Amino acid sequence: MISRHKNLLSYSFDCLRRYRMRTVVILITFLVATTILSAVLFTKDGLEREAEFSIESAPDLTMQYIKAGRFAPINVSYIDQIKAVEGVDEVFKRTWGYAGIGLNTYLIIGLDPDGLGYVVGPMSSIENGRFLVPEDDGTGNVVVGKLIANALDVKVGDDIILLSESVDTNRFHVVGVFSDQSSIYTADMMVMSLSDANAFFKMPEGTVTDLCTYVKADQIPNDVAAKMSWMPNIRILDHDLLLRGYMAAYGARGGIFTTVWTMLLVAVILIAFSQAIVVGHQSKFEVGLLKTFGFSTLDIIEVRLVESLIAGFLACSLGMLIGYIYAAYFNAPGLANLLLGWYFLPSEFRLPVYASAQSVFSIYTVIVIPLVITSTVPAWLNAITDPELAMRRAAA
Amino acid sequence: MKRILIIPILAIVFTAALISVCILNEIEWDNRTYDSTLRGVIGLPSIAIGCNYEGTRNPLLEIFVRSLYDVPGGHDYIVSSSFIESPIFQQYYREGIPGFNFTWEKG
Numbered sequence: 001m002i003s004r005h006k007n008l009l010s011y012s013f014d015c016l017r018r019y020r021m022r023t024v025v026i027l028i029t030f031l032v033a034t035t036i037l038s039a040v041l042f043t044k045d046g047l048e049r050e051a052e053f054s055i056e057s058a059p060d061l062t063m064q065y066i067k068a069g070r071f072a073p074i075n076v077s078y079i080d081q082i083k084a085v086e087g088v089d090e091v092f093k094r095t096w097g098y099a100g101i102g103l104n105t106y107l108i109i110g111l112d113p114d115g116l117g118y119v120v121g122p123m124s125s126i127e128n129g130r131f132l133v134p135e136d137d138g139t140g141n142v143v144v145g146k147l148i149a150n151a152l153d154v155k156v157g158d159d160i161i162l163l164s165e166s167v168d169t170n171r172f173h174v175v176g177v178f179s180d181q182s183s184i185y186t187a188d189m190m191v192m193s194l195s196d197a198n199a200f201f202k203m204p205e206g207t208v209t210d211l212c213t214y215v216k217a218d219q220i221p222n223d224v225a226a227k228m229s230w231m232p233n234i235r236i237l238d239h240d241l242l243l244r245g246y247m248a249a250y251g252a253r254g255g256i257f258t259t260v261w262t263m264l265l266v267a268v269i270l271i272a273f274s275q276a277i278v279v280g281h282q283s284k285f286e287v288g289l290l291k292t293f294g295f296s297t298l299d300i301i302e303v304r305l306v307e308s309l310i311a312g313f314l315a316c317s318l319g320m321l322i323g324y325i326y327a328a329y330f331n332a333p334g335l336a337n338l339l340l341g342w343y344f345l346p347s348e349f350r351l352p353v354y355a356s357a358q359s360v361f362s363i364y365t366v367i368v369i370p371l372v373i374t375s376t377v378p379a380w381l382n383a384i385t386d387p388e389l390a391m392r393r394a395a396a
Numbered sequence: 397m398k399r400i401l402i403i404p405i406l407a408i409v410f411t412a413a414l415i416s417v418c419i420l421n422e423i424e425w426d427n428r429t430y431d432s433t434l435r436g437v438i439g440l441p442s443i444a445i446g447c448n449y450e451g452t453r454n455p456l457l458e459i460f461v462r463s464l465y466d467v468p469g470g471h472d473y474i475v476s477s478s479f480i481e482s483p484i485f486q487q488y489y490r491e492g493i494p495g496f497n498f499t500w501e502k503g
Contacts, residue, residue: 010400014404053432115437314407355421356421357419
């Protein structure tokens with residue numbers, strides 16, 4: 001029994017070599033399709049995971065002021081009202097915005113000195129210098145991301161002069177540079193104290209961009225947020241809302257590509273099917289002969305099944321490996337623009353690429369199963385034909 | 397080694413290599429906490445994929461509005477502008493992103 005299967009297996013391997021054109025067509029078409037799809041899916045997964053990771057680290061509730069349907073500075077007088085709500089642990093001020101330097105726009109973040117000690121843990125994201133401390137408030141000390149450090153050619157100890165929206169010059173002193181490892185989060189970031197950021201953006205007295213609210217450990221953020229619904233002009237963002245927004249943004253971009261790829265896959269399957277039909281015609285005589293020698297219909301299907309599984313797994317696995325290398329080591333040139341839309345990818349960091357088990361399994365499923373079906377069905381149709389008739393037809 | 401065995405062996409080798417990459421990736425991403433303190437201190441949820449449009453790193457992705465310079469009527473284009481070339485996602489977006497409705501109820 002086992003030797004019978006070994007012989008069938010050996011015959012399948014031989015068929016892969018004998019029907020070389022069919023094998024090559026299947027390998028190349030599925031290799032190209034898998035490479036492109038896997039690069040997009042792995043990048044999308046990486047972007048989603050990075051966003052998910054950032055959102056997990058974000059405040060439990062972010063409070064913003066809405067005026068005329070637009071996001072506007074929030075008055076710090078809200079802090080007392082928020083702190084009075086049951087379940088709220090701490091509220092910190094935050095001012096952030098954008099500064100144009102050269103052709104690009106960078107992110108300026110002003111942190112509340114009181115909040116610097118709230119999240120404890122090793123600060124390993126600084127490559128040179130140090131992170132801000134409460135004593136830096138109002139001193140003009142900043143920590144910059146690698147993108148800014150490279151663009152302005154600055155290092156720890158250097159001064160930066162930035163022009164604000166109100167065309168004032170502002171001098172900042174670099175006390176730290178973020179590491180390469182944290183670039184996905186910090187590349188375009190300049191972190192300073194709250195009062196420096198307020199002065200830079202000329203925020204109206206007593207206002208900040210938003211308020212970061214942390215709830216007590218035993219509280220559910222959504223329940224606490226519900227208790228604030230009476231506050232006028234306030235928009236409350238919780239983790240769930242942010243997560244859905246980011247997942248949809250990156251997922252939709254990946255979705256566009258997946259839609260296009262689905263069409264490509266249909267074309268690829270048609271090619272594979274057409275090849276199977278052609279080869280099936282060529283092998284009619286062979287199938288007739290095999291059946292005369294005692295091969296059953298199941299044996300013939302087994303041969304084609306093994307053939308298509310080997311070709312499918314080879315094309316699919318190699319394609320995914322190439323797709324991974326293309327995205328992880330070469331930043332997926334061509335595809336990244338499609339996936340990122342309006343965004344640009346600073347050369348200072350690499351795309352976050354995540355070859356998740358779910359994506360790998362999905363790609364195997366959508367590639368290998370159609371290939372197996374398009375290969376075995378013609379083989380089955382040939383195999384159920386009377387051997388003598390099959391050989392006569394093939395010879396005709 | 398028989399020549400007919402080359403393709404099956406390659407299939408096994410590449411599949412094993414891919415599974416190894418996948419397992420390593422899963423482990424790497426599961427243990428990825430190196431800058432969680434920084435992210436916690438700064439508290440901004442977005443990631444640094446740069447953009448020359450304002451609003452990029454707003455927690456609620458106001459880029460979709462601000463990229464149209466927030467002109468009167470611009471809000472009408474929030475959904476359609478987000479999905480140029482992908483109309484099939486419009487419905488999903490409307491339902492999935494309540495935050496895009498600026499009158500979204502609090503809490």
